[in-house]
Amino acid sequence: MNKEEVTVIELLPKIYHHINLVVRSAAKEAMEQLINGKSPKGPSMEEDFLSAEQAASFLKIKKNTIYSKAEKGDLPFYRSGKRKLLFSKKELEEYVAKRKVKSLDEIKDEVESYKTKR
Numbered sequence: 001m002n003k004e005e006v007t008v009i010e011l012l013p014k015i016y017h018h019i020n021l022v023v024r025s026a027a028k029e030a031m032e033q034l035i036n037g038k039s040p041k042g043p044s045m046e047e048d049f050l051s052a053e054q055a056a057s058f059l060k061i062k063k064n065t066i067y068s069k070a071e072k073g074d075l076p077f078y079r080s081g082k083r084k085l086l087f088s089k090k091e092l093e094e095y096v097a098k099r100k101v102k103s104l105d106e107i108k109d110e111v112e113s114y115k116t117k118r
Contacts, residue, residue, distance in 0.1 A: 010045065011118075019061065024093055045047055048088060048089060048090070049078065049086040049087065049089070050086065050087045050088075050089055050092070051084070051087075052066050052067065052085050052087070054087075055075075055087040055092060059092060059096070065083070066085075066087075070085055070087075075087065075092070075095060076088065076091045076095070
């Protein structure tokens with residue numbers, strides 16, 4: 001047997017050691033991401049939440065209107081510290097969806113549906 005020839009049995013401890021290092025490194029990175037408020041394979045907190053300026057841009061309204069709607073309870077928000085407000089992009093999308101104005105056809109269909117149920 002040459003010096004260059006290595007058997008599988010001789011390689012197994014090295015392979016095990018390498019796999020162990022890779023798994024430990026990946027686990028450590030995932031834990032650090034969780035501690036820092038990021039999911040390992042998902043969007044970060046910054047991607048999920050918008051500042052007031054970003055929310056205003058997203059909804060195409062003025063920043064003052066964002067603050068007014070938040071104060072009145074029309075818009076759901078989260079506090080980051082004492083003064084900074086954060087808005088969930090998903091909740092803003094739901095807010096827009098709830099405010100949909102129905103077409104005349106949709107209203108007529110609802111009236112017919114209501115009449116047939118009675």
